[in-house]
Amino acid sequence: MSTMEDKNESLGAGTQMTGSEMVIRALKDQGVRHIFGYPGGAVLPIYDSLFQDNELVHVLVRHEQGAVHAAEGYARSTGKPGVVLVTSGPGATNAVTGITDALMDSIPLVVITGQVATHLIGNDAFQECDTVGITRPCTKHNWLVRDIEDLSRVLHEAFQIATTGRPGPVVVDIPKDIQFKKGTYTGPEHVRHRTYRPKLDPDTAAIEQAVAMMAAAKRPLFYTGGGIINSGPEASRLLRELVAVTGFPITSTLMGLGAYPASGPNWLGPLGMHGTYEANLATSRCDLLICLGARFDDRVTGRLDAFSTGSKKIHLDIDPSQINKNVRVDLPIIGDAARALRAMLMVWKETNAKSDAAALKDWWTQVDGWRAKNSLSFRNSTKLIKPQHAIDRLYELSKGRETYITTEVGQHQMWAMQRFKFDEPNHWMTSGGLGTMGYGLPAALGVQMAHPNALVVDIAGEASVQMTMQEVSTAVQYELPIKIFILNNEYMGMVRQWQQLLHGGRYSHSYSEALPDFVKLAEAFGAVGIRATTPDELDGKIMEMINVRRPVLFDCRVDPTENCYPMIPSGAAHDQMILSDSADEPQVSEEGKMLV
Amino acid sequence: MSKDSRIVRHTLSVIVDNEPGALARVVGLFSGRGYNIESLNVAEVDHTAHTSRITLVTSGTPEVIDQIQAQLARLVPVQRVLDLTLETPGVERELALIKVAGSADQRVEAMRISQEYRASVVDTTLESFIFEVAGEPSKIDAFVEAMRPLGLVEVSRTGVAAITKGAAAM
Numbered sequence: 001m002s003t004m005e006d007k008n009e010s011l012g013a014g015t016q017m018t019g020s021e022m023v024i025r026a027l028k029d030q031g032v033r034h035i036f037g038y039p040g041g042a043v044l045p046i047y048d049s050l051f052q053d054n055e056l057v058h059v060l061v062r063h064e065q066g067a068v069h070a071a072e073g074y075a076r077s078t079g080k081p082g083v084v085l086v087t088s089g090p091g092a093t094n095a096v097t098g099i100t101d102a103l104m105d106s107i108p109l110v111v112i113t114g115q116v117a118t119h120l121i122g123n124d125a126f127q128e129c130d131t132v133g134i135t136r137p138c139t140k141h142n143w144l145v146r147d148i149e150d151l152s153r154v155l156h157e158a159f160q161i162a163t164t165g166r167p168g169p170v171v172v173d174i175p176k177d178i179q180f181k182k183g184t185y186t187g188p189e190h191v192r193h194r195t196y197r198p199k200l201d202p203d204t205a206a207i208e209q210a211v212a213m214m215a216a217a218k219r220p221l222f223y224t225g226g227g228i229i230n231s232g233p234e235a236s237r238l239l240r241e242l243v244a245v246t247g248f249p250i251t252s253t254l255m256g257l258g259a260y261p262a263s264g265p266n267w268l269g270p271l272g273m274h275g276t277y278e279a280n281l282a283t284s285r286c287d288l289l290i291c292l293g294a295r296f297d298d299r300v301t302g303r304l305d306a307f308s309t310g311s312k313k314i315h316l317d318i319d320p321s322q323i324n325k326n327v328r329v330d331l332p333i334i335g336d337a338a339r340a341l342r343a344m345l346m347v348w349k350e351t352n353a354k355s356d357a358a359a360l361k362d363w364w365t366q367v368d369g370w371r372a373k374n375s376l377s378f379r380n381s382t383k384l385i386k387p388q389h390a391i392d393r394l395y396e397l398s399k400g401r402e403t404y405i406t407t408e409v410g411q412h413q414m415w416a417m418q419r420f421k422f423d424e425p426n427h428w429m430t431s432g433g434l435g436t437m438g439y440g441l442p443a444a445l446g447v448q449m450a451h452p453n454a455l456v457v458d459i460a461g462e463a464s465v466q467m468t469m470q471e472v473s474t475a476v477q478y479e480l481p482i483k484i485f486i487l488n489n490e491y492m493g494m495v496r497q498w499q500q501l502l503h504g505g506r507y508s509h510s511y512s513e514a515l516p517d518f519v520k521l522a523e524a525f526g527a528v529g530i531r532a533t534t535p536d537e538l539d540g541k542i543m544e545m546i547n548v549r550r551p552v553l554f555d556c557r558v559d560p561t562e563n564c565y566p567m568i569p570s571g572a573a574h575d576q577m578i579l580s581d582s583a584d585e586p587q588v589s590e591e592g593k594m595l596v
Numbered sequence: 597m598s599k600d601s602r603i604v605r606h607t608l609s610v611i612v613d614n615e616p617g618a619l620a621r622v623v624g625l626f627s628g629r630g631y632n633i634e635s636l637n638v639a640e641v642d643h644t645a646h647t648s649r650i651t652l653v654t655s656g657t658p659e660v661i662d663q664i665q666a667q668l669a670r671l672v673p674v675q676r677v678l679d680l681t682l683e684t685p686g687v688e689r690e691l692a693l694i695k696v697a698g699s700a701d702q703r704v705e706a707m708r709i710s711q712e713y714r715a716s717v718v719d720t721t722l723e724s725f726i727f728e729v730a731g732e733p734s735k736i737d738a739f740v741e742a743m744r745p746l747g748l749v750e751v752s753r754t755g756v757a758a759i760t761k762g763a764a765a766m
Contacts, residue, residue: 132617133620136617136620136621136624137624137625137628140672141672141673142617144616144617161672193672194613195613195673195675196672319670320666320669320670321663321666321667321669321670323666324659324662324663325663325666328659
């Protein structure tokens, strides 16, 4: 009997245990080290098993939304799935914003939710909600586990689905009686989803055609996105090689920053609504747009019928549903970014392909002309701290350190995108698709948990940061020395900017009244509060922030009326950018005003 | 590239793992992304393999139909999606139960017309018939219209079931 059990043990299969023990075991078998969560009635058995386990590190957040964002930050900075454990009802509904955020930005998460006991489901029991129903449209997939014999299979499938193909969040909803029940545990090596098979290898013919189009191009441009980051560091390495051998200029979406280094010679900066002049003009005027792991988001394209009208388009994506969704493309390539890039490089070398050097030289001359506009320049001040200046100083003073940046959502996010120079992938965590204010602070917790010795800075706004402010308490509890660098302009800056530009300066409810004293607030939490009000003291205060090994709330008082430029007004085309306040009043069409 | 803006009716066959929520995912996709469902029909077709077949009739421009197919294929339990309108035209059939109440001449006329449509009577009382009629949706539409002045009471339709012609499976 004992030999039988030993054999089963070694196979990782056939071991009897309770549902809650299975959860712990499955997480460990999946290589999980950290969980972000919050206990409650319907997950008590799992928390009990967690209590008896010495390996998994559980981070207790202060709100379930924070747990999910923390797991997102963890996932995005490590390439590993983030794991969340929350209770039923409000635990699950509080997690929904984070789950939706992860879906929009393709972040692999496994969210485990407790559920009321199976016999109570549908009875409006205490803390019951239809978790799989609520999360169906905001997960890649989800499960309600009604039979203990399905639990270990479902948990392993959950990891498989979250991390493969286009990554995304999954939810496993486990009723409390299932957590208590005993059943048979099956290890991950025995589990593979019956039918789910994402296509990873690109078609050779498509790759060959792409290389031929690239070699023939006169005005080519790489437009890359989060798909490169999600594919892993190898994809970034291959991208750099492809840019080097072709000599083409490259721009990236918000989500793709760091895949190609901002210090690289071919870098044009990000494109889109607040992208650089050169990136947007190059997108507008190129004759070949090579989109790698991006999805022609409305923030990137602007007015669709005027988007890059003169170009042929290649679109590489792991998700076939992204092809021709917003923009018709000439050559779709379905597959994993690293594999496709490797194949392109191989074909490029094997066929001895050459870029059209003469045409490329002319193209670069044109691009350099746009670059000379210096579209990110701003008028600095000796009296007021300009938000752009604050980010520039933060960048300069943190150079040479292992620095990770998260952000909230709004002007500060766009300034961070424009000005902080990322040379490596996985160092930039921001809420792109969903635009979730309150993302950055908890995301920083997750990043710091994964990289205890790194400098982790949440570039924040005073409005966003109040949405998940309570997570400072988590940072204090776990001694996570995150830096919350608040560009405090006393406004929901991006809302104010749009009200100025589109709504006749009627600043309806965008002023941050009754702000807390962030320094005292930090102290109340047991963190460090620092305030900078003038440009003179900024460097010293930033250094103080960097050097203290404790969580910091940095109240950086900036010019309250600064606008974020360049900007493509909504409904406008790439060549209709506004570069500064001094420009003529932007002409926004009635149709444009409808757009978000 | 020029966009084809003609709105065309398409019949899609979707083979899914028969698991809880699979239909909700498909239906939720349509409502969430603003696509139309004109008719929907679902049943398990292979008990041992746990697969169900969903037949969907929808309409949209060619681009929208492509998106619908791609979005459906992305759902984890979806195994295959086939546009029967574009393949060797499929066979489409729908079944309807139609209740007609009346007396005297109306009753005789309803019976006479039902024979033209090869409808069969599946329930009779002194005041009513229930007809069962099968065929293409347009034939059922026509039959319902024919019954309207003759005492049409109630209609229940299955939605379209469809399959490709010829020997090959989808």
